[in-house]
Amino acid sequence: MAKAESNVSDGLTLELIRESLIRQEDTIVFSLIERARFPLNSPTYDKSYASSVPGSCGSLVEFIVKETEAIQAKAGRYENPEEHPFFPDNLPPSQVPPHKYPEVLHPAAMSVNINKIIWDMYFNELLPLFVTPGDDGNYASTATRDLECLQALSRRIHYGKLVAEVKFRDERKDYEPAIRAQDRDTLINLLTFARVEEAVKKRVEKKAMTFGQEVKLGDEGNKGKYKVNPAIVSRLYGDWVIPLTKDVEVEYLLHRLD
Numbered sequence: 001m002a003k004a005e006s007n008v009s010d011g012l013t014l015e016l017i018r019e020s021l022i023r024q025e026d027t028i029v030f031s032l033i034e035r036a037r038f039p040l041n042s043p044t045y046d047k048s049y050a051s052s053v054p055g056s057c058g059s060l061v062e063f064i065v066k067e068t069e070a071i072q073a074k075a076g077r078y079e080n081p082e083e084h085p086f087f088p089d090n091l092p093p094s095q096v097p098p099h100k101y102p103e104v105l106h107p108a109a110m111s112v113n114i115n116k117i118i119w120d121m122y123f124n125e126l127l128p129l130f131v132t133p134g135d136d137g138n139y140a141s142t143a144t145r146d147l148e149c150l151q152a153l154s155r156r157i158h159y160g161k162l163v164a165e166v167k168f169r170d171e172r173k174d175y176e177p178a179i180r181a182q183d184r185d186t187l188i189n190l191l192t193f194a195r196v197e198e199a200v201k202k203r204v205e206k207k208a209m210t211f212g213q214e215v216k217l218g219d220e221g222n223k224g225k226y227k228v229n230p231a232i233v234s235r236l237y238g239d240w241v242i243p244l245t246k247d248v249e250v251e252y253l254l255h256r257l258d
């Protein structure tokens, strides 16, 4: 496995974790750009459209996410503690030889999965902000792009467990009293770095400008047109990704001494 994708094996430091978060920004920005190639395509999210699909009792996007997760579970995806399914109930077991992932996190980490919140945020709030209205009939491709966005966001947000673990180890004497008192406000204050958050929001905006520009030969320039509005990417991080990462950090820490 590439080092930047799994830093946990070789000494956990806040710097390494942040490097991975920065790398994951690329995946998130590119996945939004790929989804934005398609218009909203609302039948993808409409239960009645998928009702004729055998075995489906929800929308086409639910069908694709559930079926893909089942295949990926068999291939061992969810054996990795950094991965979290959106539909964890009734997933088939892994059928590949086990890999020994480093045991970095406290076992209570297993119970933290906020994918339901990520799902609702993505479909109800984010999606309408960055896709154009309309319908081009490409519903399966649309749902596949949605899944890629969801998986990238989920991985980044649940990385909060690793961030929290490293902060706890570095400042144990500050965190322990707050955890014993189950004091969420103190935990939030301890784990917040306002300047880091500002830098993250600026960087993702710049990445959206860089990755989402029209590349032209000659000197016509980009004329300020981007494949995904950079201000929306910055807002995605400021309003949802960072706050949800902090929620994961707090939930993990509250059980760190169980």
Ligand SMILES: O=C(O)C(=O)C[C@]1(C(=O)O)C=C[C@@H](O)C=C1
Residues within 6 Å of the ligand: 018, 021, 163, 191, 192, 193, 194, 196, 197, 200, 241, 242, 243, 245, 246
């Ligand atoms: O880098 C950290 O220290 C994190 O906890 C991650 C993160 C983020 O989500 O980007 C969240 C909280 C901090 O205030 C700063 C940044």
